[in-house]
Structure formats: C-alpha cells, structure tokens
Amino acid sequence: MTSGEPMLHIRELVGGYGSVQILNGASLKVDRGQIVALLGGNGTGKSTLLKATSGLIKPWGGSITFDGERIDGLRPDVIVRRGLVQVTQGKEAFPAMTVEENLKLGAYVVRDRAKTANALERVYTYFPVLKAKRHQLSGALSGGQLQMVCIGRGLMSSPKMIMLDEPSAALAPQIVMDIFRIIHRITKDGMTVLMVEQNVRMALLLASYGYVIKDGVIHIEGPADGMIYDDNVRLSYLGGTVANREALL
Amino acid sequence: MDYVIDLVVIGLSIGMVYALVALGISLIYSGLDIIHFAHGEIYMIGAFIGLMLFQKTGLPYVPTLLLAVFLTGLIGILIERVFYRRLTRAGGGYTVAGMGMVIVGFGMSIVLQNVAFLIWGPKPLPFPVPFGLPVEIGNLALPMSYIWIVVTALVLMVILNLVLKKTMIGLAMRAVAHNKDIAYLSGVNVPLMISMIFGIGCALGAAAGVLIAPINYVQVQMGTGILIKAFAAAIVGGFGSLPGAVLGGLLVGVVESLGAGFVSGTYKDIFAFILLIVVLMVKPSGILGVATKAKA
Numbered sequence: 001m002t003s004g005e006p007m008l009h010i011r012e013l014v015g016g017y018g019s020v021q022i023l024n025g026a027s028l029k030v031d032r033g034q035i036v037a038l039l040g041g042n043g044t045g046k047s048t049l050l051k052a053t054s055g056l057i058k059p060w061g062g063s064i065t066f067d068g069e070r071i072d073g074l075r076p077d078v079i080v081r082r083g084l085v086q087v088t089q090g091k092e093a094f095p096a097m098t099v100e101e102n103l104k105l106g107a108y109v110v111r112d113r114a115k116t117a118n119a120l121e122r123v124y125t126y127f128p129v130l131k132a133k134r135h136q137l138s139g140a141l142s143g144g145q146l147q148m149v150c151i152g153r154g155l156m157s158s159p160k161m162i163m164l165d166e167p168s169a170a171l172a173p174q175i176v177m178d179i180f181r182i183i184h185r186i187t188k189d190g191m192t193v194l195m196v197e198q199n200v201r202m203a204l205l206l207a208s209y210g211y212v213i214k215d216g217v218i219h220i221e222g223p224a225d226g227m228i229y230d231d232n233v234r235l236s237y238l239g240g241t242v243a244n245r246e247a248l249l
Numbered sequence: 250m251d252y253v254i255d256l257v258v259i260g261l262s263i264g265m266v267y268a269l270v271a272l273g274i275s276l277i278y279s280g281l282d283i284i285h286f287a288h289g290e291i292y293m294i295g296a297f298i299g300l301m302l303f304q305k306t307g308l309p310y311v312p313t314l315l316l317a318v319f320l321t322g323l324i325g326i327l328i329e330r331v332f333y334r335r336l337t338r339a340g341g342g343y344t345v346a347g348m349g350m351v352i353v354g355f356g357m358s359i360v361l362q363n364v365a366f367l368i369w370g371p372k373p374l375p376f377p378v379p380f381g382l383p384v385e386i387g388n389l390a391l392p393m394s395y396i397w398i399v400v401t402a403l404v405l406m407v408i409l410n411l412v413l414k415k416t417m418i419g420l421a422m423r424a425v426a427h428n429k430d431i432a433y434l435s436g437v438n439v440p441l442m443i444s445m446i447f448g449i450g451c452a453l454g455a456a457a458g459v460l461i462a463p464i465n466y467v468q469v470q471m472g473t474g475i476l477i478k479a480f481a482a483a484i485v486g487g488f489g490s491l492p493g494a495v496l497g498g499l500l501v502g503v504v505e506s507l508g509a510g511f512v513s514g515t516y517k518d519i520f521a522f523i524l525l526i527v528v529l530m531v532k533p534s535g536i537l538g539v540a541t542k543a544k545a
Contacts, residue, residue, distance in 0.1 A: 056430055080436035092431050094424055105420050109436035157436055 007032045007067060007161050007192045008053070008084070014061035015052045022048045024216035025062065030161065035183070035193040037207035037224060039200055045216040046196040047089060050163050054086035055079045067160060081109050083160035089169060089196075091146040093153070095139030099130050102138050102149050106156030116156070123152040126182050144175035151182070161192040168199045180206055204228045251389055256510040257503055262395035264502020265402035269457035270479035271486070271494035272409070273450035279426040279489045280446030283333070286354030288454050288479065289472025290361035295321040295455025296462045296471065297369050300376050310378050314401065314459045318452045325451025326444045332357065334443075358472070365469045373466030380463070398460045405456055406495060409449070413491075422446055474518075478505075481525045487538020496536060500524060 008030040016022040022045045030036045040046050052059045055076035064072040066084050074082075085106075093102050103123055107116040124131040127148040133141065138149055147167060154162050167183065168176040180202055187193050197203035204210055204224040212220040212227075220232055270292055277285045285291075299317035302308060308316070336349045380393035413419035424432035425442040433439050457475070458467075465471065482501045486493025501521045508520030528536060 054434060056433065075438070075440075076430075076433035077436045077438045080434065085436075086434050088431065088434065092428060094427050094431070096427065097420070097423065101420055104417070105424055105432075105435045105437070108417060108421055111417075153435060 005068060006030055006065075007034075008194065009065040010049070010053065010062070011065075012062035013049065013052060013059055013064065013072075015048060015057060015059040017048075017057065021060070022216050023052065023059075023062075026213060026216060026218050027062075028211050028218060028221070030192060030194050031209075032192055033187070033190060034209060035187050035195060035207040037203040037210045038194060038196045038213060039198075039203060039210060040213035040219075044213045046213055047165055048216075049213065050086055050165050050194075050196060053079075054084065054163065056086075077109070080157060080159070083157075084163070085154045085157060085159040085161075086163040087150050087154040087165060087167070089165040091143060091150055091170075093138040093141075093146050093149045095137060097138060098135050099138050099141070099149055100134040103130070103134075103152050103156055106153035109157050115158070119156045119158055123155055126155070126186065127152055144171055144178065147171060147175075147179060148182075151179075155186065155191075159191075161194070162186075163194045163196075165196045166198060167195065168197065168202065176202065201228065252510065253507075254389060256506045258389075258391060258395060260503035260506030261499060262398040262502070263461075263506065264482075264499035265398050266457045266461045266498075267475070267478050267482045267501050268495045268498025269402055269405065269453045269460070270475055271482040271498045272406070272491060273453035273457075274479055275483050275486075275489055275491055275494040276453070277447055277450040278483075279491075280422065280450075281329075281333075281443060283350040284354070285450070286351060286476070287328075287357035287361060288450075289474075289476030290358045290365070291321060291325060291451045291454040291472075292458040292475055293365060293467075293469065293472035294324065294361060294458070295451075296376070296458030296467045297365060298455070299459035299462060300374060300467050303376065303378070310380075310397075314456065317459050318455045321455030321458075322448040322452035325454075326448040328357065328451075329444060329447040333447075334440075358476075362469055362472070369467075369469070371469060373468035376462035376467050378463040394463050397463075401456070401460055405453065409453070409491075418442075418445070478518075478521055481521045484535055485525055485528045487535030490535070490537045493535055493537035500536075 006029040010026065010028050012025045012027055013023050014021065014025055026045065026049055028038070038046055038049065048057070051057045053064055055074050055078070059072045062072070063070060066082060069082070071079050071082060071084065094105070103120060104116065107119055110116050110119070129145060130148055130152060133145065138146065141149065151164065151167065164183070167179050171179065176199065183193060183195070184206055195203060195207065204227050207224040210222060210224045210227045211218050270288060274285055274288050277283065295317055298320050299313055302316055303310070303313045333350065333353060336353060380397060383390040383392045384396060413423060421432065421437040422442050422445060424435060424437055425439055425446065429439050432442070478501060482497035483494050484497070485500055486495070486497025501524060504524045505517055505520045509517040
C-alpha cells in the first residue's frame with residue numbers, strides 16, 4: 001500500500017445488464033485525495049461504471065483495484081467495508097425513516113456507538129440543516145436536503161473514497177452551489193471523490209482530473225482545467241453539433 | 250351482554266392468532282416481495298414441533314413455545330435458502346421472480362403437508378396444556394388458554410416492534426424491505442437480512458400454531474384454513490402494513506366470533522370474507538394501507 005499507487009484503478013472494465021453490454025473496456029484512475037470527474041451524455045455507461053465498481057452489478061471482465069486490493073465481483077456491503085461507498089443517482093433515501101435513522105444506516109458497518117456518534121456529528125457540521133431536521137421523516141424533505149441525506153449517509157462509515165452519481169441532478173442552481181461547496185470541503189478534509197456529472201462546467205471546476213466516457217469506453221481524459229475549454233469535451237458530451245456549443249457557453 | 254363480551258374475548262384471542270400469521274405474511278411480503286403461500290404449513294409445522302417438544306422433553310409451555318418458534322424459524326430460513334432463493338438466480342432478485350415464487354410456494358405447501366403426514370400421521374393430536382382454572386371477572390369466566398394467547402401474542406408483537414424500530418438490525422431489515430440496492434450500498438448484508446426477515450416471519454407463524462394448539466387439535470391440514478383467514482386479515486388491514494396485519498387479524502377474529510355466536514356457527518368462515526369484501530369495497534388498499542406500497 002504505497003501512497004504512490006492510485007486509490008481506485010479500473011482496468012478494461014466490461015459489463016452491462018442482462019445481455020446488453022454497456023461498458024466496453026473502460027479504464028480510469030483516481031489518486032488519493034483527488035476529485036475526479038466522469039463526464040458523458042445519457043446512456044454512455046457512467047452509472048453502469050459506478051454500479052460495477054460498487055458491486056451492484058457484477059463486472060463481466062477487466063479488473064478493479066481499490067486501495068491495493070482487487071474488489072471486482074465482491075458484494076456491495078463487502079466493498080463498503082473496504083472503504084468505498086457509492087451515493088446513487090436520484091436522491092434515494094428511506095422515506096419512512098427519520099433523517100437520523102437514514103444517516104445511522106450508513107454507519108451499519110461501523111458497529112461502534114462512539115464512532116457512529118462522531119461520524120454523525122461530522123455529517124451535521126457539513127449539513128447543519130439536517131441536524132435541525134434530524135427527527136423528521138426523510139419523506140418530508142426537499143430535494144436538496146434529500147441529496148444531503150444521501151451524501152451524509154455515504155460519509156457515515158468514514159470511507160476512504162466516495163463515488164457520487166450526479167449529485168447536482170434535478171436541483172435548483174443555488175442548491176447545486178451548496179452541494180458542490182460541501183463536496184469541495186469534504187475533499188479538503190482528506191476524502192477521495194469520483195464524481196459522475198452532467199453539469200460539466202461545475203464538475204470540471206471542482207475536479208482536478210476528468211474523464212469523458214462515450215459508448216462504454218474512455219474517450220478523452222486530462223487535467224480538469226485544460227478540459228473546461230476543450231471543444232472536444234463539449235461536443236462529446238453533447239454528442240451533437242457545433243451549433244449546440246453556443247447554448248452551453 | 251355477557252354473551253357478547255364472551256364472544257368478543259374469544260374473537261380477540263383467535264384474532265391474535267390470525268394476526269401473528271398475517272404479520273409473518275406481511276413481513277415476508279414487505280421484505281422479499283413474495284406472497285408466501287406455504288405459510289399455513291409453517292404454522293402447522295410449528296404446532297407439531299411444539300407438541301413433540303412438549304411431549305418428549307416435558308418442558309413447560311413457555312420454553313416449548315420459544316424453542317418451537319426458534320426451530321421453525323430455522324426451518325424457514327433453510328427452505329428460503331435452498332428452494333426460494335434458487336429462483337432469484339435467474340436475475341432480478343425477489344421482486345422479479347413473482348409468478349414462479351407463487352408456484353414454488355404452493356408446491357412447498359403440498360410438500361410440507363406430506364412431510365408432516367409421513368412424520369406425524371393423519372390423526373388430529375391433542376396438545377394438553379394444564380393452564381389452570383378460568384379467571385373469574387364479575388360473572389365472566391375467561392379460560393386461561395385464551396388469556397395466554399392474547400398475552401403471548403402481545404409480547405411477541407411488542408418485541409418485533411422494538412427490534413424493527415430500535416435496533417440496527419431492525420433498521421437494516423426495514424432498509425432491505427424498502428430498497429435493496431440502497432441497503433446494500435449502506436453496507437447491509439442484504440442476503441443475510443432476507444434470511445432474517447423470512448426466519449422471523451416463519452417464527453411468528455409457528456408461534457401462532459403453538460398458541461392455538463391447546464384449543465384445537467394439531468393436524469396436518471390445519472394450515473389451509475388459517476392461511477386464507479390470515480390473508481383476509483392482512484388484506485383487511487392493508488397488505489404489507491404490519492400494524493394493519495394486527496388490526497386485520499383482530500377484526501377478522503371478532504367479526505367471525507360474533508357472526509358464529511349470533512347468526513350461525515355452521516357458516517362461521519363466511520363472516521371473515523364478508524368483512525373482507527366490505528373493506529375492499531370501501532377502501533381497496535385496506536384499512537391502514539396506502540395506495541402505493543408502503544412497507545414495514
């Protein structure tokens with residue numbers, strides 16, 4: 001476990017659902033303490049890549065190394081125990097549970113009351129609004145607050161790395177800013193982040209390295225500040241014409 | 250008036266038995282998304298195991314009950330692991346396996362009846378428990394066996410509620426019931442929790458079997474009738490809702506008892522279904538059910 005090797009190393013990942021192959025040999029690396037953005041249009045394999053990494057679907061081929069050990073093919077809860085947590089798209093919380101119950105569930109693998117309490121306090125410092133609402137059912141929360149619950153739940157097991165699937169999806173611009181600010185703060189506190197995003201500009205401003213996935217393979221990669229102004233990134237992301245470019249600017 | 254109170258007390262205690270079986274069915278439905286058609290047979294196996302323990306070991310009633318409940322829970326876990334889970338390997342998990350699950354459930358019910366027949370034979374067996382004299386309240390005489398049922402069932406329900414609401418395991422089981430992917434990503438061992446949920450569901454069925462046994466005989470076909478009543482109870486209360494299962498069980502028990510006492514004992518079984526039809530006409534999702542599937 002040298003600090004030189006990447007936290008997460010995905011090599012030639014192949015996978016899909018049923019008989020539909022979606023990942024056609026995608027490779028990427030996430031270094032320790034880095035925010036890496038994974039960009040791409042709809043149906044290019046972003047979410048599938050995260051699901052294969054977190055164990056929700058079994059990869060068909062290739063390898064995934066996390067913190068020096070192979071994790072491909074392991075059960076999702078085992079991968080969480082290893083310190084890699086995925087926050088899914090769609091702000092999925094348990095509506096019949098209180099905010100605090102939702103968060104505590106994230107510390108299911110911890111089994112230590114003191115550590116759980118500490119993790120809970122840390123999540124509340126990131127998201128003070130959740131502390132105020134901790135005894136409310138999560139079904140009564142706004143979209144932004146739900147996203148906070150989901151990210152907070154992901155942080156509760158004090159993972160080494162967190163994978164966020166479109167944290168800004170379907171949120172008001174102001175809330176998006178809040179969420180990105182908090183992701184930035186979490187990374188400053190030492191977290192490694194792989195972030196799938198549709199909000200290309202914001203994601204690249206926050207990330208240090210970016211990958212663009214297309215048809216299940218990595219199409220473009222490079223340092224994030226170079227990618228922001230790269231026309232190919234925009235085109236590949238939009239999958240469309242130069243005319244669309246103006247709309248994004 | 251005393252006659253009415255008598256009927257209500259009998260109805261409530263039988264209703265508690267329905268409620269326990271309905272709770273098991275609802276719990277399994279909320280956790281695994283399957284309707285377990287062999288649950289009546291689990292209830293029957295529980296009663297037979299209780300009877301065997303009671304006769305062979307000479308244990309008192311309560312330890313017998315607990316041991317039978319535990320053993321039947323284990324049998325349930327074994328059945329789920331060996332047979333039901335096999336169907337989910339085709340992909341999609343329990344949610345998708347739907348119709349196949351129903352068929353396997355029916356098959357399991359036939360298999361369990363025949364296994365019980367081979368082991369314990371066709372004759373209804375008595376389960377003689379010396380509960381003591383009836384309790385006299387005013388000019389009412391409440392048989393101890395009925396009081397036992399109500400008290401034991403209440404204790405089990407309170408324990409179940411505490412486990413589900415206050416423990417991490419309970420939290421994890423509720424999470425699995427609602428969304429298996431998110432439960433997985435929270436670090437919950439989902440396959441293990443599914444076993445636990447199924448085991449607890451079967452344990453509740455077995456408790457009902459051991460509780461009713463001293464009043465009725467223990468026999469191979471005892472599961473068929475209770476399954477239909479428990480389904481009626483679960484649907485009346487709102488399928489998948491645990492408080493609904495209890496409420497539905499009690500309502501079915503009381504309505505049945507009053508109907509038998511005032512209208513006709515011969516047509517006793519009809520009243521549960523009249524109640525079911527009325528509830529479904531007024532509120533199709535059941536009394537405590539919500540339109541969408543609200544679980545556990």
